[in-house]
Amino acid sequence: MEDALLLTLQLLGATIRVATPLVLAAFAGMYCERSGVVDIGLEGKMLAGAFFSAAVASTTLNPWLGLLAGIAAGVALALVHGFACITHNGNQVVSGMAINILVAGLAPTLAYAWFQQGGQTPLLPNQARIPAVELPGVDALAGVPVLGPVYRELLNGNNVLIWVTLVLVIATQWVLYRSRFGLRLRAVGENPAAVDTAGLSVTKLRYQALLVTGALTGMAGSYLSTGHGAGFVRDMTAGKGYLALAALIFGKWRPGPTLFACLLFAFTDAVQVRLQGVELPSIGVIPVQFIQMLPYVLTVLLLAGFVGKAIAPKASGIPYVKER
Amino acid sequence: MLLSGSGKGQPGAVPGWVGYALLPVLNLVAAFVLSGLVILVIGENPVDVLSLLLSEALGYPEAIGYTLYYTTDYIFTGLAVAIAFHCGLFNIGGEGQAYLGGLGAGLVALALTGWPWPAVALLAVLASALFGGAWAFIPAWLQAKRGSHIVITTIMFNFIAASIMTWLLVDVLIRPGSQSPETREFDPGVWLPSMDRALGWFGITIPASPLNLSFLWALACCLLFHIFLRRTRWGYELRTVGRNERAAVYAGISPSRNIIIAMLISGALAGFVGVNEILGVQHRVILNFTGGVGFVGIAVALMGRNHPVGIILAALLFGVLAQGGGQLSFDYPTINRELVMVIQGLVILFAGAMENLFKPQVEALFRRRGTTATADTGRG
Numbered sequence: 001m002e003d004a005l006l007l008t009l010q011l012l013g014a015t016i017r018v019a020t021p022l023v024l025a026a027f028a029g030m031y032c033e034r035s036g037v038v039d040i041g042l043e044g045k046m047l048a049g050a051f052f053s054a055a056v057a058s059t060t061l062n063p064w065l066g067l068l069a070g071i072a073a074g075v076a077l078a079l080v081h082g083f084a085c086i087t088h089n090g091n092q093v094v095s096g097m098a099i100n101i102l103v104a105g106l107a108p109t110l111a112y113a114w115f116q117q118g119g120q121t122p123l124l125p126n127q128a129r130i131p132a133v134e135l136p137g138v139d140a141l142a143g144v145p146v147l148g149p150v151y152r153e154l155l156n157g158n159n160v161l162i163w164v165t166l167v168l169v170i171a172t173q174w175v176l177y178r179s180r181f182g183l184r185l186r187a188v189g190e191n192p193a194a195v196d197t198a199g200l201s202v203t204k205l206r207y208q209a210l211l212v213t214g215a216l217t218g219m220a221g222s223y224l225s226t227g228h229g230a231g232f233v234r235d236m237t238a239g240k241g242y243l244a245l246a247a248l249i250f251g252k253w254r255p256g257p258t259l260f261a262c263l264l265f266a267f268t269d270a271v272q273v274r275l276q277g278v279e280l281p282s283i284g285v286i287p288v289q290f291i292q293m294l295p296y297v298l299t300v301l302l303l304a305g306f307v308g309k310a311i312a313p314k315a316s317g318i319p320y321v322k323e324r
Numbered sequence: 325m326l327l328s329g330s331g332k333g334q335p336g337a338v339p340g341w342v343g344y345a346l347l348p349v350l351n352l353v354a355a356f357v358l359s360g361l362v363i364l365v366i367g368e369n370p371v372d373v374l375s376l377l378l379s380e381a382l383g384y385p386e387a388i389g390y391t392l393y394y395t396t397d398y399i400f401t402g403l404a405v406a407i408a409f410h411c412g413l414f415n416i417g418g419e420g421q422a423y424l425g426g427l428g429a430g431l432v433a434l435a436l437t438g439w440p441w442p443a444v445a446l447l448a449v450l451a452s453a454l455f456g457g458a459w460a461f462i463p464a465w466l467q468a469k470r471g472s473h474i475v476i477t478t479i480m481f482n483f484i485a486a487s488i489m490t491w492l493l494v495d496v497l498i499r500p501g502s503q504s505p506e507t508r509e510f511d512p513g514v515w516l517p518s519m520d521r522a523l524g525w526f527g528i529t530i531p532a533s534p535l536n537l538s539f540l541w542a543l544a545c546c547l548l549f550h551i552f553l554r555r556t557r558w559g560y561e562l563r564t565v566g567r568n569e570r571a572a573v574y575a576g577i578s579p580s581r582n583i584i585i586a587m588l589i590s591g592a593l594a595g596f597v598g599v600n601e602i603l604g605v606q607h608r609v610i611l612n613f614t615g616g617v618g619f620v621g622i623a624v625a626l627m628g629r630n631h632p633v634g635i636i637l638a639a640l641l642f643g644v645l646a647q648g649g650g651q652l653s654f655d656y657p658t659i660n661r662e663l664v665m666v667i668q669g670l671v672i673l674f675a676g677a678m679e680n681l682f683k684p685q686v687e688a689l690f691r692r693r694g695t696t697a698t699a700d701t702g703r704g
Contacts (some may be wrong), residue, residue: 040416040475084677093414093475095677097622098669105665106362112660113366119660242479249473287495293487296480300462303472312473 005146009153011270016154017228019266020162021046021220021237025244026251026258027172028216032078033253034176035209036189036315037085041077041096042217043241044103048073049221051107054121054232055114057128057225067130067222074218077103078210086206089319100241108234121225121232130227132157159227161219168216173255185209189313192320202320217241239296246299253313261302268294338690344634348627348675350682352641355674359667366658376655381648389519389533395636395643396535396600397422399542401621402639403549404593406630410553411586412566417463417478418594418618420485421456425595426602427489428455430507430609433602434497437511444514448603449541449596456595457588459485464587468580474587482618493611507609516604536604538596545593546632552589562586594618616665623672626679642668 025042032039049070057066077099084090084098108119115121135156141148176182184205188195192202224240225232243265251258272291279285360370381391401418408415415421428451436444463477493505502508519535553559565572565582572579601613620642627641628634649664674681 040479080673084673088678088680090677090679091626092677093416094622094626094672097416097619098673098677100669101616101619101665101672102669105662105667105669108662109362109366109660109666112662113658119662239483242476242483246476246480249476287491289487289491289494293484296483296487300466300472300477300480300484303477304466304470 005149006153009149011267011274013153014270014273015263015267016158016162018269019262020159020165021223021228021240022244022247022262022266023165023169023259024161024216024220024223025241026247026262027168027255028074028213028220029245029248030172030176030253030255030258031185031209031216032206032213033248033316034189034313035185035206036192036313036318036320037081037206037210038092038312038317039081039096039210039213040093040242040245041081041099042213042244043237043239044096044100045074045077045214045217046221046224046241047100047107047235047237048077048103049218050225050236051103051111051121051221051232053218053222054124054225055111058115058121058124058231061125061128063128063130063226066128066226067219070222070226071215071218074216074221075211075214078214078217079207082207082210085319086203086210089321092317092319104235107232111232111234119234124226124230128226129230130160130222132159133163159223161223161227164219169255169259176255181208186313189315192315196320196322202322206320220244243295243299246303249312250299250302265295265298268298338687342686342690344629347679347682347686350686351674351679352671354681355667355670358670358674362666363659363663368656368658373652373656373659377648377652378644379648380651381644386531386533387647387651389531389535391640391643391647392539393534393536393600393605393643394646395639396539396542397597397617398620398624398639398642399546399636400596400600401594401617402624402628402635403545403632404590404618405621405625406628406635407549407553407562407593408586408590409625409630410566411562411582412569413464413467413583413586413590414475415460415478415587415590415594416475416618416622417460417481417591418621419614419616420478420482420618421459421591421594422597422614422618423485423489424459424598425452425456425592426598426609426613427492428452428595429598429602430497430510433510433514433607434507434609436514439514441514441517445516445537445599445603448516449599452595452598453592454595456593456598457591460587460591460594461584464584467587468583486612490611493609497609505611509608510603512607514603515607516599518604534605536600538600538604541596541599543636545596546636549593550632558585594621620668623668623676626672626676641671645671 025046029039029042052073053066053070056069057063081095081099084095085092111121112119138152138156141151176186184195184200188202188205195205196202224236229236247261247265248258250261272294275286275291276288277285356374360374363370363373381387401422404418405415429448432448432451433444436447459481463474463481466472466477467474490505497507498505499508516536516538518532519537519539520530520532522537523530553563561577562582562585564575564577565579569579597614597617602609606613624635624638624642627638645664645667649667650661652659652663653661
């Protein structure tokens, strides 16, 4: 009983840690897709955030400067995306792809030139990593059944960025549905012409949305390289940006369901780590590759069965050209 | 997107070559200038590096062979993306489809030891088309019948393909007693002849390179692509769905049928990468032989304006980047293969997503010149 509880809590703890960058990236995507800009460049922005965070953190030994650098990198790429898609009415999917390919090449190239360690940054010492939050009274509660282990395994020792993410999730729910900015954001994604007629700048609103996207993806990358991990390694996002996009679509561009989708993907990931090499009754050992593709298969199945037709914000993917 | 540089018939129209040649060249120049900046940042001389890149790709016959070998891959994936585009679909799954296509070609070559190579080549082409097409069929079916977002499903299928191929090569098809995850080498009799060997039969000698007969098949595919799209009813229906799905429905054309047809052809074309790579060059099925060709195909199709001739030219450009860029790392210790991806990414960004960047200025320039020209003729 105690063991089962502990195992469950460890699985849930792992789920939260894996989910954090997914949630940040998926919510980043929510802002820009709700404003009518498709962004499959989440992956690239995350990777850039991860690299620049780790690079700055390892040179300055200051994780907060690293975080800032990661956010700056994400924002810079978001502005590039905006310049291509909003200012020049370019193809949004292509711009996103270009950013992904560019960063996948740029990060190892710069890492190689700056650190000479085969395309990665040096291992970060503890003081250069974004710290975990140690909650008070862990020992005092240790004796209490259920509550004690929950407090210790699930809540204590989480990275600062996990708590920040939690706040951002709640804030997004409020911003999207209760704030003036959110109302306009949703409107510009559904009917930019109406927003334009109302005297608001479509361009400005979309750029604002992309700024948020850039900052959140940069933070997601920062979490990967300086919070969860201890340094940048080649291809460290490993498809998380795409998975976040899938979670966003699965969540129908709404905060609650998107959060749930991210947690679900993270949970399958946590389970797959546990399942590796474990002998299952009557099936035997499942090859590790099959377990690793679980989240992707799940995505396809969910998109095919559960969600049915995913209806994107109406103006999503279409550049807005003002009538003349 | 398809018709940038149009505006024919309007007053002060810009000549067609501006849209098809001048603007892409300007965008390319911009991409190379930025690439030069990146090269500066890593501490090398951009002019030296870029001129070395060009000479390593086109400077001598052997290099040209290598460049055309890369071009072959890009023609296949470029056509694959383009046919889907014509039907209004975005196929990001070329990578996985090419990977599976290689498996198909490889299985044929492994099974048919001792057969004459033309028969094996024919069957391998069929198998790679079948495997690549099958891998594209599922996302196509999901899009057509269930409304699942094809961009997402094809991306997911890339990941799934990578996992399945790793499993096959590690656990199933691995050469017995071998440590590295790859199949045994095919019997030399079934290899697709390299171009130097094939031309040797006619008494023409060219230096050895990985360029093989699949290059000719790629060119043939370009021709077939054009005939299919522009000269058959199927191609017409497919383009109609791509242009306006509702209009297609009113014309009695089934969008879902055409979505599936377009993706099957798309997957088959991407699968042919396997013929070039597996049957023509590697002669065994190996891990990650695709190395991003599916993604480059998107850029190739865009830059080539989804037209076969444009695709050949754009594929050649990316072939030059792949070959020349790959060689750089031998001469510059600070540069590794990833620099190619930086240049590719910038080319895609400028030529694909920012294709309108210089359009207003250039058009304004031509309008101004156009008006003075007509004024001159008017006076005379």
